Amino acid sequence: MESADSQRGRDGGSQRRSPLDVIMSQIRRKRSASDRKPLGRFLSRTPDRTGIPEDGEFEGREDRGQGSGVVAAADSKRHVGWGQVCVFLQKLGKKADSRSLSLAHCDLTATDLLEIATLLQFLPHLEEMDISWNELIGGSLTELTCHLQHVNGLRTLRLCGCRLNTVDITALGEALSCVPLLEILDLSWNTSVGGSTLQGLLGKLHPSLRELHLVACQLTAADATLLGAMMAALPRLCVLDVSCNPQLTQEVDTGGFRELARSFSHTSSLTKLRLQACGLTADSLDALGGSLRYLPSVRELDLSCNKGLAGGLSCLTIHLAHVAHLESLDLHLCSLTHGDIEALVQVLPSLTELTELDISSNKEAGGVVHLLVSALPLMQMRRLPVKNCSLNEESVTALALAVPYLHSVDVSWCKVVGGHLELLLDALRPSVIQELRLSSCELTTDDLRCLATACRRGCLSSLRLLDLSYNGLVGDDGWCDLFAAGGLGSLEDMDLSLRPLTSGLCSAWLPTLLRALPQMPVLARLALQRWTVSPLERQQLDYCLRKRSVLLEWDPDNKDAASKVNQESPEESQPEE
Numbered sequence: 246m247e248s249a250d251s252q253r254g255r256d257g258g259s260q261r262r263s264p265l266d267v268i269m270s271q272i273r274r275k276r277s278a279s280d281r282k283p284l285g286r287f288l289s290r291t292p293d294r295t296g297i298p299e300d301g302e303f304e305g306r307e308d309r310g311q312g313s314g315v316v317a318a319a320d321s322k323r324h325v326g327w328g329q330v331c332v333f334l335q336k337l338g339k340k341a342d343s344r345s346l347s348l349a350h351c352d353l354t355a356t357d358l359l360e361i362a363t364l365l366q367f368l369p370h371l372e373e374m375d376i377s378w379n380e381l382i383g384g385s386l387t388e389l390t391c392h393l394q395h396v397n398g399l400r401t402l403r404l405c406g407c408r409l410n411t412v413d414i415t416a417l418g419e420a421l422s423c424v425p426l427l428e429i430l431d432l433s434w435n436t437s438v439g440g441s442t443l444q445g446l447l448g449k450l451h452p453s454l455r456e457l458h459l460v461a462c463q464l465t466a467a468d469a470t471l472l473g474a475m476m477a478a479l480p481r482l483c484v485l486d487v488s489c490n491p492q493l494t495q496e497v498d499t500g501g502f503r504e505l506a507r508s509f510s511h512t513s514s515l516t517k518l519r520l521q522a523c524g525l526t527a528d529s530l531d532a533l534g535g536s537l538r539y540l541p542s543v544r545e546l547d548l549s550c551n552k553g554l555a556g557g558l559s560c561l562t563i564h565l566a567h568v569a570h571l572e573s574l575d576l577h578l579c580s581l582t583h584g585d586i587e588a589l590v591q592v593l594p595s596l597t598e599l600t601e602l603d604i605s606s607n608k609e610a611g612g613v614v615h616l617l618v619s620a621l622p623l624m625q626m627r628r629l630p631v632k633n634c635s636l637n638e639e640s641v642t643a644l645a646l647a648v649p650y651l652h653s654v655d656v657s658w659c660k661v662v663g664g665h666l667e668l669l670l671d672a673l674r675p676s677v678i679q680e681l682r683l684s685s686c687e688l689t690t691d692d693l694r695c696l697a698t699a700c701r702r703g704c705l706s707s708l709r710l711l712d713l714s715y716n717g718l719v720g721d722d723g724w725c726d727l728f729a730a731g732g733l734g735s736l737e738d739m740d741l742s743l744r745p746l747t748s749g750l751c752s753a754w755l756p757t758l759l760r761a762l763p764q765m766p767v768l769a770r771l772a773l774q775r776w777t778v779s780p781l782e783r784q785q786l787d788y789c790l791r792k793r794s795v796l797l798e799w800d801p802d803n804k805d806a807a808s809k810v811n812q813e814s815p816e817e818s819q820p821e822e
Contacts, residue, residue: 344371349405350377353379353382365392369396373401374396384413387412390416397424401429403431408437418445425453432462433461434462456482457479460490462490463492465492468490470504473506482512506536518543525551526554531561533561534563544570546575550578555581556582556585558581565596573599577607577630577632578606589617590616601627602629603630605630605633606634614643623646623647627650632659636661644669652679654681656682662692664692667695670704673705679710681712687716689719693727694726724754725753729761738768748776751773771795
């Protein structure tokens with residue numbers, strides 16, 4: 246029997262709950278877990294979660310969908326654009342590169358230039374552009390420059406030999422603001438750049454510019470003044486090449502070149518100064534010499550092909566000691582006198598980092614080579630060309646002191662070398678020399694035998710270029726001994742040509758050469774001009790070289806005959822191993 250309290254409790258409870266509450270409670274208990282809002286959605290988000298999104302979730306997902314669509318459309322456009330770039334370059338026989346656009350020597354027209362310009366938007370990472378030697382685009386450069394804003398990371402722009410005119414240069418100057426990172430600008434071989442057209446670039450070049458090339462632009466003394474004004478805004482300039490502008494140094498006393506020389510005080514970072522064939526005289530050398538104290542970083546100085554400086558080199562050499570880090574000095578074809586050489590000898594001991602000195606094609610230098618050799622830092626010298634210098638026996642003996650250290654030996658057009666080559670070859674050290682130029686030296690058969698001996702000693706194991714052209718006095722035995730000696734495993738370029746208007750038979754030594762070719766695995770060029778061969782010998786040589794893609798240079802009649810050789814050479818025509 247239940248107690249009264251228990252009974253009252255049950256009754257009381259029943260009185261506080263309505264029948265509707267009881268029914269709703271039962272319904273709630275029967276609801277399955279799947280009918281309720283899952284708790285997990287507040288604690289974690291799983292990739293396989295499905296269901297109705299909460300407030301704002303659907304709207305966010307929709308926004309993200311629209312954003313993804315925009316990105317996908319942009320990617321698709323870039324992909325299509327890159328395809329257009331590839332198709333255009335393929336038509337020109339070029340491969341697409343997102344960082345480099347090289348279209349030199351492609352016979353581009355103004356229409357092509359416009360197409361290139363419209364494709365720049367698909368090359369946002371472009372750093373180098375070279376459209377040199379396309380003469381038909383002259384006068385149309387505006388079509389390209391108005392799109393340069395798409396390649397604002399451009400660092401190199403080369404426009405050599407494009408027949409640019411004043412309008413082109415002005416358009417280029419106006420567009421340079423779009424390429425603030427430009428480091429290299431090459432406008433060489435555009436003759437209309439001279440004559441104050443350069444004014445279009447004044448004040449437009451950025452301080453980032455490191456190289457300015459204006460070779461053969463017909464620059465005048467007025468242009469030299471303009472260049473001087475430009476230099477003040479180019480503190481990082483490292484290379485200035487204004488070679489082959491013979492009018493540049495006119496009116497030295499009234500400004501012009503003197504103004505350019507003075508401007509070098511703003512370009513202390515200059516490392517290469519090239520003034521080849523600029524009409525330099527003693528006066529211009531004096532102006533240049535006075536500025537050398539501002540150029541302590543210069544490592545390469547090219548004054549070659551300036552015959553007007555003959556007798557005035559001392560105007561420069563008294564200042565040359567300021568360029569303590571000079572490594573290369575080029576004075577070839579300058580008509581140097583005995584006095585010029587003596588002035589040079591006086592300053593050479595102070596040029597302790599010099600590695601290259603070119604005095605080629607200075608006739609009077611041949612008799613004083615011994616003075617130069619005694620003043621040079623021989624152990625670090627790498628190049629000392631004395632081509633066409635009228636050497637004598639004393640000079641050859643003196644040169645032998647420098648030969649052990651040289652990477653390149655050039656005594657071409659020095660007749661005294663014939664019969665005395667052994668003096669130079671005995672001085673060679675193994676694995677040092679890379680170029681040996683002995684063209685037109687009146688070499689004899691004995692000289693070639695000495696050369697063969699040097700090959701067997703391993704002295705020419707690193708040789709890449711061997712020039713024995715124009716030496717018609719060498720007998721068949723000399724050629725045979727050379728090719729049979731071996732030791733030319735690094736040779737890439739060999740020239741055995743004879744002089745123009747001469748000829749010779751090579752049947753006696755050609756088989757030896759054919760057997761030697763497999764021992765020259767990297768040979769890329771073989772010149773045999775003016776040598777005559779039989780059709781079968783020509784067929785043998787062509788077969789050997791064609792398999793290795795070696796460029797064979799010989800006379801047109803030989804080329805025509807060689808072109809008739811079948812692709813498959815008969816077994817009997819192959820050279821004996």
